[in-house]
Amino acid sequence: MSEVRVASNAGFCFGVERAIELAVSAVEEGPGPVYTLGPIIHNPQVVEHLREKGLMMAKSLEEIQKGAVIIRSHGAPKGVIEEASSRNLKVIDATCPLVNRLKDRVMDLVGEGYKVVIVGDSDHPEVSAILSFAGPQCLAVKNVEELPNCENLTGKVGLVAQTTQSLKNLQEVASHLVVICSEIRVYQTTCHSTNTRSAEARKMAREVDVMVVVGGKNSSNTRRLADAAAEEGATTYHIESAEELAQLDIPKNCVFGVTAGASTPSWVIEEVVAALQSIG
Ligand code: SF4
Incomplete structure (x- = not known):
């Protein structure tokens, strides 16, 4: 008989909950139409659920003639x-x-x-939005390997990180910069919720046979959780919904660990847990 353990920090973070609450209130209070630019969160099930409630999605402002625009939790340029x-x-x-x-x-x-220097992905909406406000004095690097390509990092350098980056990545970049610049000021700007979730996933991955990480395939924080679990040596599956389990060669009679990204709703997690419990 299999055992299923669920991470206590799995699922919505407060930033995502807040964004959804604001969107639902805007639709209910009107006047509409109410749009988001791109999906409000990286989870297709939630986006569809909100669409049924009346929250529209546009790819760009050109598609919106009137009404309200919700700036997503990542911010906007x-x-x-x-x-x-x-x-x-x-x-x-x-x-x-x-x-x-x-x-x-x-x-x-x-x-x-x-x-x-922002440690993060310049293509991620959060980072590209901040770069648009900060101007040419600011740049993004994914990791320490990208630093040699950057110019003018010998003077006063400020260092921060995209909220969902790992603390380890920020530390590595800081260690490298401190040797080459005349002054460095570092702010720890990673998200506590992400750090806690990642630490819990790593611990769980060391204690179970199989990790199941639930969340949108386009969600970078979910992908990073799955990477973290795999790095700890657990067989790891990244799925969006319980239906996907049927396509996978999931072993029986083992201990499963379940965690989920910040944009995964509790009902999707519950369906996955129920499906794993029925595996036997
Ligand atoms: S993961 Fe952290 S930074 Fe991102 S929306 Fe959630 S609470 Fe905010």
């Missing part, structure tokens, strides 16, 4: 917010407070003359 306001669209800001804290740190550092 400066130009998008300015254009939405200039076109008299109602802007509802659901940017996560931790993303805003990161942006404030970056803007303070830029204002004080620091060249700012």
